[in-house]
Amino acid sequence: MTRLTRSSYVKIALIVLLALLLFAVAGVGSMRGCSQGIYFGGGTEMGNASVDANGVKNLSVSWAAGSVDISVVDDGAGDVIELVETAPTGLTKAQQMRWSVSGGTLKVDYGSWWSCFALGQKRLEVRIPERYAKSLGTVTVDGASGYYRVAGIGCDTLRFKLASGEIDADGLAAASLDVDVASGQVRAEGSFSERVSTKTASGQLDVVCQGVAPRQVDSDLASGQVSVALPADTGFTAKVSKASGSFSSAFETMQQGGSYVHGDGSTAIKVHLASGGFRVEKA
Incomplete structure (x- = not known):
């Protein structure tokens, strides 16, 4: 059996490196x-x-x-x-x-x-x-x-997805707002009549709801900080499940099991916390 020389090993290594480089280049288009x-x-x-x-x-x-x-x-x-x-x-x-x-x-x-x-x-x-x-x-x-x-901007559905960096949005009007943040900072201010949904891996996310409160707020936090500000006359029921982290509210609430109720409880808030913090603010 013929043994490979040192130069052959070098050539093979170079070919492997070139193949890996070409693979990386081909895959770059799918990288965020x-x-x-x-x-x-x-x-x-x-x-x-x-x-x-x-x-x-x-x-x-x-x-x-x-x-x-x-x-x-x-x-x-x-x-x-x-x-x-x-x-x-x-x-x-x-x-x-x-x-x-x-x-x-x-x-x-x-x-x-x-x-x-x-x-x-x-x-x-x-x-x-x-x-x-x-x-x-x-x-x-x-x-x-x-x-x-x-x-x-005024629309039916507004979606923000951010890997890192910053989003600053105001004067908005949408039936539904969906925000997905891996890292970085997002601030969104406007009227969101039906639903606000947030998903946060880390970073800071602040949503300010003006005029009317959304019917539903859903928030899923792996880490980081999220605040949702609601009009002062809003009633809500917040159901919170958490492994760690904290829930707080600028509104006075009554705790009923895993839920926090304010006023007529009409806006449904669902929060899942792996870590980090979620706060209900007053707009």
Whole structure:
């Protein structure tokens, strides 16, 4: 049997390392630290755009690093949603964001994995005329890291998903608010009439409910801190299950078994704590 020489072992090691590198590169597109999913389907476009707002009911933004600003502009801007992308060093064609409109959903993606490594951070501005921004269906913001600002949006369902970084959102109006935070900080302020749902691995999450209280609040904490502020005249029943952590309330409550009741008890609050803390605040 022929023995491998030292140079053969070196060659084999280099081949293995190259294979691992190619595997990593192929998998980068699915990593939350860079690309959030690239749209290769028909109709995908690249770079800055003015999108016909009449064909858009839902908005989905996936971003890797830098910042996103979703704002409402005066109707005088016309019937278009503006997508404006900038970077500190300018952008080549290959480094530009991807976007598409399909089935009434405008999808905006950070772009290729190479853009994430080459640029690190890009800024996206989404400008929506007021008459369209107040009556959207589902709005989703999925962030890997960076700073995300959302203001003045009205929709049926609003979803925030954050790996790390910060989301700052106000002037919102949605039937349902869903927030999923791995780490970082989120503050959401507005009217949420039906449901507020939060899932937190760590970090800080603050929801301020204005005007009316949601019918239901669900919160699942692995760690970190969550507060939900309710209008002062809200009655609620909070059912709390915990392995560790704490529940507290700015409202006076009566404890009934594992539940805390205030007023007429109409808003149903369900909290599961592995650790960390949940607090009911007054808006």
